[in-house]
Amino acid sequence: MAKVVLTLFLIGHALGDFYLQSSELAIGKDKSFKKLLKHGVIYLFSMMFVIIPVFSLKLLKWTVIISIAHFIVDLVNFFIKKKITIDDKLDALAYSLDQIIHILVIIFTAAIIYFLSEPISYTYCIQYILNRSQIDVMDIFSWMLILLIIIQPFSITIKKLLYRYKPTANNEEGGHLNAGALIGILERCIILLLLSVGQYSSIGFVLTAKSIARYNKIADDPKFSEYYLLGTLLSVMLVIIAYLLIF
Incomplete structure (x- = not known):
């Protein structure tokens, strides 16, 4: 208990x-x-x-x-x-x-x-x-907790920790407002599901798909590519650590 x-x-x-x-x-x-x-x-x-x-x-x-x-x-x-x-x-x-x-x-x-x-x-x-x-209440509580923390708390944490690395130029030009944050949330949710079913190698495909959408920006803007990489790695690391600690 x-x-x-x-x-x-x-x-x-x-x-x-x-x-x-x-x-x-x-x-x-x-x-x-x-x-x-x-x-x-x-x-x-x-x-x-x-x-x-x-x-x-x-x-x-x-x-x-x-x-x-x-x-x-x-x-x-x-x-x-x-x-x-x-x-x-x-x-x-x-x-x-x-x-x-x-x-x-x-x-x-x-x-x-x-x-x-x-x-x-x-x-x-x-x-x-x-x-x-035959309901496992502890399992339900654990899923509630990890879903809650990978959405808003992790989004705020990543934003806070990487704010000073964010390029000053408007790197969201041509994109939708707050789309990056939503992509990050979906990325963490998909990674969580893959971890729960043991499909660890499939996580690489998720990161690849995300990178393809920003390929031109990553290739042309070194500062953005560093910020993008830091955000992606931190996001993935937080999900994995949360999963290991909770489950």
Whole structure:
């Protein structure tokens, strides 16, 4: 059950820190305490929502603790950004440290719950369904988690980490707005499916197809080709690491 709790906490984090946080709120919480508080409340409710399958008052206590710790980390980040001018390089570093701390807090909390042998069980409805079917709930939770993180969190992470390598010229000229981000999401989803069925060699065909569409740009613009290669390799690496860790 410890793995179930950890997975649910991570799902709650993905929902609260990415999907339920608009771009406006993400930017505004660094400048406005009111918006930071709003994000904290949304995050708390997202964490409370995901523990419904194993809900208990003791688990709710740990959920509140995680949410408070999340708010404190964001609050420290808020004051730092008030004092220091953050450029793109520092922004990527701050984002990385922020997410690492949040995830470590969740892992540490799940470990405490495990070592304290907190009584955790599925709610009556979930247990009833499990007793009458052969559904692997942990497998469902794992797929929910990995699908959530390879879409928006990975897209934002790649954008943050590689922003300073992005060529200044308008390399999307002639293409559709945000098409690159959508291509990246589809690429990661296809790679995930290939990993799940053991078709590792087929991943190369996906990357080849993606490269063909940008062949002229890659051949004519060295800076774009480097940025493209970094983005592709980072995207593939993140999917593989996530798959190995979750499954």
